[in-house]
Each structure stands twice: as C-alpha cells, then as structure tokens.
Amino acid sequence: MKACPDVPATLSAHGLSHAYGRGATRAPVLRELALRFLPGQMTLVMGASGSGKSTLLAALGGLLRPDAGEVKFGANSLWGLAPSLLEQLRKREFAYVFQGFNLFSALTAIEQVALPLRLDGEVRAAARSRAEQALAEVGLDRHLHLRPAELSGGEKQRVAIARALVKHPSVLFADEPTSALDSLNGERVIRLLRELTRRHGTTIVAVTHDPRLKPHADCIVNLCDGVAVAERQGAAS
Numbered sequence: 323m324k325a326c327p328d329v330p331a332t333l334s335a336h337g338l339s340h341a342y343g344r345g346a347t348r349a350p351v352l353r354e355l356a357l358r359f360l361p362g363q364m365t366l367v368m369g370a371s372g373s374g375k376s377t378l379l380a381a382l383g384g385l386l387r388p389d390a391g392e393v394k395f396g397a398n399s400l401w402g403l404a405p406s407l408l409e410q411l412r413k414r415e416f417a418y419v420f421q422g423f424n425l426f427s428a429l430t431a432i433e434q435v436a437l438p439l440r441l442d443g444e445v446r447a448a449a450r451s452r453a454e455q456a457l458a459e460v461g462l463d464r465h466l467h468l469r470p471a472e473l474s475g476g477e478k479q480r481v482a483i484a485r486a487l488v489k490h491p492s493v494l495f496a497d498e499p500t501s502a503l504d505s506l507n508g509e510r511v512i513r514l515l516r517e518l519t520r521r522h523g524t525t526i527v528a529v530t531h532d533p534r535l536k537p538h539a540d541c542i543v544n545l546c547d548g549v550a551v552a553e554r555q556g557a558a559s
C-alpha cells in the first residue's frame with residue numbers, strides 16, 4: 323500500500339522522548355520520535371528486545387507519560403487533557419490486545435465480549451446482541467457459550483479481538499498478538515485483524531517480533547537505540 327501523507331493522522335507523536343532511571347543510571351529509551359498513524363492502516367513496531375517497543379506502545383496508548391514531546395489523537399494532545407478526559411478518550415477510542423489473551427476463565431465467549439459494553443451501562447440484551455455480532459465477525463458464532471479452557475489459542479485470541487473491536491475503537495494497540503500462536507492460527511489472526519480494521523477504518527499499532535506480520539503491514543517502524551527507522555513509508559515522518 324502506498325503512503326498517504328495528506329490523510330489526517332488518527333494518532334501522531336512529535337519529539338517523543340523517554341528515559342528510565344535517574345542520575346548515572348538514567349537510560350534513554352525513546353529519542354525524539356516523530357510518527358504518524360493513519361486510519362485503516364496497520365503499523366508494526368519492530369526491533370531487538372529492550373529497544374523500547376513496549377515503552378512506545380504505552381506512551382502512544384496514553385498509559386505512560388513521556389518525559390518530553392507529545393502524542394496527539396486527532397487534534398487533542400493526550401497529556402494536555404485532564405486525567406478524567408484522558409481516561410474517557412482511552413476508553414472510547416483505544417483498545418488493547420495482548421499476547422496472553424487476558425480472558426476471564428469463568429466467562430463464556432459471549433460474556434467476555436459483552437462485559438465492556440455492560441460496564442459502559444449498556445443493557446444486557448443489547449450488549450449480548452452486539453457481542454454475538456462481533457464474535458460472528460471473527461468466525462466464532464458457533465463458540466458463543468464456550469469458556470477459555472474449551473477454546474484453542476487462536477480462538478482465544480479471536481475472542482480477545484472481538485472484545486477489543488466490539489466498541490469500534492479508532493485505534494487498536496496490539497502487543498505481540500500472534501507470538502503465542504502456531505503458524506496457521508497466527509496467519510488467521512493476522513488476516514482477521516487486517517480485514518476488520520480495513521472494514522471499520524481502525525488504526526492498528528502492533529508491537530511484534532513475528533516476521534509473518536510484515537507482508538500484511540502498511541508501515542513498519544524499526545526501533546534501534548531509541549530512534550525509529552521507517553522500513554516502509556507511511557508512519558515515520
């Protein structure tokens with residue numbers, strides 16, 4: 323896919339810097355990064371272990387306040403918002419998928435996906451109906467009433483994806499979404515993420531070591547010594 327520099331970014335970062343530790347032990351992790359993430363595009367953040375990928379994801383997702391620079395969602399600077407507004411924005415616009423699925427062992431697939439809607443105050447019948455639809459979108463319409471112990475790794479990740487996407491977030495942050503999966507399930511999850519985000523215009527930012535994701539990405543950002551090197555155009559500016 324070609325770069326679309328004129329499309330307004332869903333998410334952007336400017337002069338993003340962060341270091342851990344103090345004094346002599348202070349270690350810079352991110353150095354003045356400038357990145358743009360466009361609607362409907364999947365950007366991979368790659369790099370050696372310890373290169374700062376998770377730190378970048380946390381800063382972009384409003385979970386870690388960087389030492390310097392800003393992260394913008396549209397025109398809003400995340401860290402310029404009052405904490406309650408940032409929390410609201412994160413809940414409404416951002417979703418997260420992790421390597422370990424993070425499902426509740428006692429809940430069935432439909433209950434896992436309906437839960438965030440119920441927590442937002444949606445009535446039970448409407449939440450279950452939307453959850454059922456989201457599970458159908460990830461191909462799990464015959465698994466609605468199964469618990470995590472009865473699902474394969476790939477199916478669990480698909481439940482986690484349905485749960486992340488049920489509220490139609492603008493940005494999906496994924497931390498190693500395929501590394502716990504075998505090649506068939508990994509490939510299936512990647513294709514699904516691609517298809518769903520294109521259909522809904524969601525922006526994906528995925529941290530990964532998994533080279534299987536590369537052919538599916540619009541943009542690849544390699545982190546090296548805290549500096550981002552765009553391997554494929556679109557994200558880095």
Ligand SMILES: Nc1ncnc2c1ncn2[C@@H]1O[C@H](COP(=O)(O)OP(=O)(O)OP(=O)(O)O)[C@@H](O)[C@H]1O
Nearest residue numbers: 342343351369370371372373374375376377378529
């Ligand atoms: N809370 C913290 N306090 C101090 N140092 C930290 C903290 N979190 C991360 N680091 C350090 O910052 C550097 C970057 O960590 P980060 O987890 O962002 O890297 P990563 O690229 O995601 O690594 P991996 O691929 O192994 O998950 C590492 O050297 C790590 O030890």
